[in-house]
Amino acid sequence: MAAAYKRILLKLSGEALMGDDAYGINQSVVSGIVADVAAVAALGVEVGIVIGGGNIFRGMAGAASGMDRATADYMGMLATIMNAMALADAFGHAGVVARVQSALRVDQVVEPYIRGKAIRYLEEGRIVIFAAGTGNPFFTTDTAAALRGSEIGAQIVLKATKVDGIYTADPKKDPTATRYTTLSFDEAIARNLQVMDATAFALCRDQKLPIKVFSLFKSGALQRVVAGEDEGTLVHV
Numbered sequence: 571m572a573a574a575y576k577r578i579l580l581k582l583s584g585e586a587l588m589g590d591d592a593y594g595i596n597q598s599v600v601s602g603i604v605a606d607v608a609a610v611a612a613l614g615v616e617v618g619i620v621i622g623g624g625n626i627f628r629g630m631a632g633a634a635s636g637m638d639r640a641t642a643d644y645m646g647m648l649a650t651i652m653n654a655m656a657l658a659d660a661f662g663h664a665g666v667v668a669r670v671q672s673a674l675r676v677d678q679v680v681e682p683y684i685r686g687k688a689i690r691y692l693e694e695g696r697i698v699i700f701a702a703g704t705g706n707p708f709f710t711t712d713t714a715a716a717l718r719g720s721e722i723g724a725q726i727v728l729k730a731t732k733v734d735g736i737y738t739a740d741p742k743k744d745p746t747a748t749r750y751t752t753l754s755f756d757e758a759i760a761r762n763l764q765v766m767d768a769t770a771f772a773l774c775r776d777q778k779l780p781i782k783v784f785s786l787f788k789s790g791a792l793q794r795v796v797a798g799e800d801e802g803t804l805v806h807v
């Protein structure tokens with residue numbers, strides 16, 4: 571199989587890491603992700619990963635229960651660091667070298683985000699896991715994926731999530747919703763499709779960085795996406 575991309579930014583939903591559990595990190599889900607990413611990296615594709623934190627803590631949930639929103643968002647960013655460490659550890663066990671870089675400084679724990687160093691790691695064939703989102707409250711890890719994807723010069727942002735693409739409405743709530751094969755950024759923003767936030771869509775649109783939304787749980791989906799095959803939904807300029 572030949573890869574359609576040289577460098578990709580993979581966004582992994584934090585909530586998807588739970589698998590069927592109620593909370594936290596499901597080891598069999600993590601092993602599946604590691605195997606899929608290792609297979610793609612073995613083709614010579616350079617992989618940067620942005621990981622979410624919704625399986626542990628979400629700022630909006632904290633704010634809804636009365637917390638200061640910015641404080642809750644910082645807690646959410648810390649949650650992504652834990653996920654990043656768990657994922658890097660799992661890569662290590664599989665014999666794949668992964669480095670974690672955090673947008674918030676926790677120097678005793680993981681290295682800080684330094685763009686040039688991240689690019690160097692990628693060139694050396696290491697997996698780079700970007701933790702702590704953008705480092706700013708009021709943003710999401712989807713926006714962090716758009717940002718880091720733009721910074722590292724990725725050719726595409728691959729959003730791996732619980733649904734197998736973008737639907738006309740949230741398929742979890744509306745069973746009559748149908749899936750788009752392709753969609754323009756303007757359409758995605760105008761229709762207010764909640765699969766990704768408007769900030770992330772707008773940044774990718776401005777940078778002409780396409781996004782592919784696909785299922786994290788469909789066997790071989792990442793490989794098919796990287797091969798440029800028809801899988802999930804492509805959002806383009």
Ligand SMILES: Nc1ncnc2c1ncn2[C@@H]1O[C@H](COP(=O)(O)OP(=O)(O)O)[C@@H](O)[C@H]1O
Pocket residue numbers: 583584585586622624712730731732733735736737738739740741742763764765766
């Ligand atoms: N139009 C839509 N098409 C697809 N998924 C949608 C849509 N609107 C809302 N969603 C929801 O968006 C979620 C994917 O976003 P994601 O950020 O990965 O989830 P999470 O917020 O759990 O991390 C899906 O679980 C799905 O229920």
Ligand SMILES: O=c1ccn([C@@H]2O[C@H](COP(=O)(O)OP(=O)(O)O)[C@@H](O)[C@H]2O)c(=O)[nH]1
Pocket residue numbers: 582583584585586621622623624625627628629630642643644645646647649650702703704705706707708709710711712714
């Ligand atoms: O740049 C960022 C990225 C994330 N977060 C916080 O971290 C939480 C976890 O990230 P997210 O919800 O995007 O993870 P996912 O949806 O992928 O599980 C968010 O709810 C926010 O509170 C933030 O404040 N700034």
